[in-house]
Amino acid sequence: MKYRSYILVAVVSAVLVTLLHLYGCNPQSTQPLNQPKVTTNQPLEQEKGSTQKANATVKIHNFKFEPTTLKINVGESIKFANSDEEPHTVTATDGSFDSKALDTEEAWTHTFTKPGAFPYICAIHPFMKGTVTVTSTKGKNET
């Protein structure tokens, strides 16, 4: 009985590895190679479903926030766009912002009105971490 269990686990694992591999090759889940590097000076083209203009985008992909760290100026906004099959959130560790659940292809835009470093996590997968650093407009020319 015991060995049968291990064999089952092995089979399931093999299937899993295959599935994960195939999933990784799925065009839907692949990040476009021509994606421009996001900078604060280069507002992104608006994707459908978003109602607010954003100064930068954080992609949520493969259980990661990309880029993990991002610098913006006070008053600017960031769009967080989830392309994973799993839902994620963008939840500030200090409680100052929370996206609620972002399902597949859902995005959330947030305007940062205070300077400082804002670490955030996904409240569903709290091992997912990112930080937004907001600089005051005074220091704009320095960065």
Place this chain on the structure above:
Amino acid sequence: MKRRNFINHVGWTGLGILWAVGGNGLLSSCNVSETTDKKQLNSSSLSFVQISDTHIGFHKPANEHVTQTLQKAINAINSLPTPPAFVVHTGDISHLSKPAEFDQAKQILSQLKAPLFTLPGEHDTIGDRGKAYSEAFSQKDKKEGLQSWDHSGVHFVSLTNVLDFGETGKGKLGQAQLDLLAKDLAAQKGDTPLVVFSHIPLYDLYPKWGWATADSANALSLLSRFSSVTVLNGHIHQIIQHSEGNIRFSTAASTAYPLPSPGNGEQPAPVKLPENHLLAVLGFRTVEFAPGHDTKVDQHSLA
């Protein structure tokens, strides 16, 4: 973490293996017929059911029919030969904490003949710290996320560890709940069998994926003086057994979809299986206490 912790990983055969937990905390399988001597015991035995991770609102390919698989589980629970004293749902009732998901879950779960206890998973507390969840599933008997009750000489404690994640990325009980737990357990005798429920495991199962609770050591030290402790969790969507001293841990199968075994693959994303294989890894468990007898954990798959 020690690698051998994973050796207790129990596969799922779909046959409803009976696992007996011996006095040494080791698990072994045995036949149902071996347990017939329980009739010789004088006081009544207790049987209860754990279900977990129903994820109502999930519609992805890993299981496009989560309400149907939950229904299947409920039908099976309702027709158990030994009716359970109660059913405990160890969290992730909903997928996205939406009121409509809780309504639907509540409707399906209300068909259970046995009383239902629930505790929240992180999917039940998204964005509102569990407000929508507690509107659907009353939390009036809980303080600081803790609820305890007694049945047939066994003491039960249900804990909440999905409201704060902080820097560690692990679940957290919090000092207020730990203080209450200390107070609750102080009133119990050391030979009283304990059963503890929480969503996220109360040991470092796989911290890289957040499958751990940051302050679980504080809880476990309170449990260490008891001779028989069973800790039952959800969150992992598969059965993984583990023991430390007198404390036996077991994560539960989901009724919705499986997750990869720890570290198998890049992320803990739902695993897609062919439908007949899917039902074999979904299910619920019954736990039976017969006084003077081993605790019996019986896994029931939906296949």
